[in-house]
Amino acid sequence: MPLLSDLINLNLSESTEKVIAEYIWIGGSGMDLRSKARTLPGPVSDPSKLPKWNYDGSSTGQAPGDDSEVILYPPAIYRDPFRGGKNILVICDAYTPAGEPIPTNKRHSAAKIFSHPDVVAEEPWYGIEQEYTLLQKDVNWPLGWPIGGFPGPQGPYYCGAGADKAFGRDIVDSHYKACLYAGISISGINGEVMPGQWEFQVGPAVGISAGDELWCARYILERICEIAGVVVSFDPKPIPV
Incomplete structure (x- = not known):
């Protein structure tokens, strides 16, 4: 019978092309970190190839209970040291279903500044x-x-x-x-x-x-x-x- 440690350390690449992506975002306090995982059909290294996702913002202090859907946009990918293999950690920022950044999304404004040609030129x-x-x-x-x-x-x-x-x-x-x-x-x-x-x-x-x-x-x-x-x-x- 396998041990729990054996199952945690399973090498998925030996049996499937599918990978696990852990989507990570900042919660309502501005310091708490939240995450949840989803299965992707294959390895991804370009964030633009990742699907958007959603979560219940009323459970993180980021949306009211009667309109709780928040959308995750995935701008950055890192290798997952916990699951290993081709699995990934995905840093996300959060938006309303209409595409507006929620109030706790500070990355959106920062991205505007850092993408400005004058800032890019300064590196x-x-x-x-x-x-x-x-x-x-x-x-x-x-x-x-x-x-x-x-x-x-x-x-x-x-x-x-x-x-x-x-x-x-x-x-x-x-x-x-x-x-x-x-x-x-x-x-x-x-x-x-x-x-x-x-x-x-x-x-x-x-x-x-x-x-x-x-x-x-x-x-x-x-x-x-x-x-x-x-x-x-x-x-x-x-x-x-």
Whole structure:
């Protein structure tokens, strides 16, 4: 009898041309990530070849219950490090059925700016630092902190090594490799000044791709933390003082 891990790791290319596309979008808070998967008849590398899709915006705080359909447009594709093979992650932005960007769709305005000929001619490059904190799931308290208490003063944790200084490195390294596999231009990682706090950098990336890659990297981190049973917070001050 196969184990669950055996089924998760099935290589679809051995038995079918079909692939799985995970459509990813930003929810109503502007920070929560949502996704759902669909089967495609074969591999796709060009976003313009992907079908649009829809979701229930009333369940994500992005549409009223009596008119809840929201349409996903797929502008960016990355390799899927979780399913492997030719399966893909698809970064999407959201529109009304009439084709208008919903209020939380900030990518639409950005795309207008970055596609302007004057901006294209400048070829703007970006490098983005993303700090985050890993939290113990049941108590929402940072890894490496005593429950309900506080760690020692900062100093040994920044870029530190050792069981008493670096907490969650397996998650961090898994994320690093998964982003490289996906095709994200992640350029580095490091431990930050607080126990349980880390940082990764995306870039150099050109134009709007910097934002697409950052959000995909955030999604990958959320999924890895889901597997590890750890909560990730992008809040710069996750613990009230």
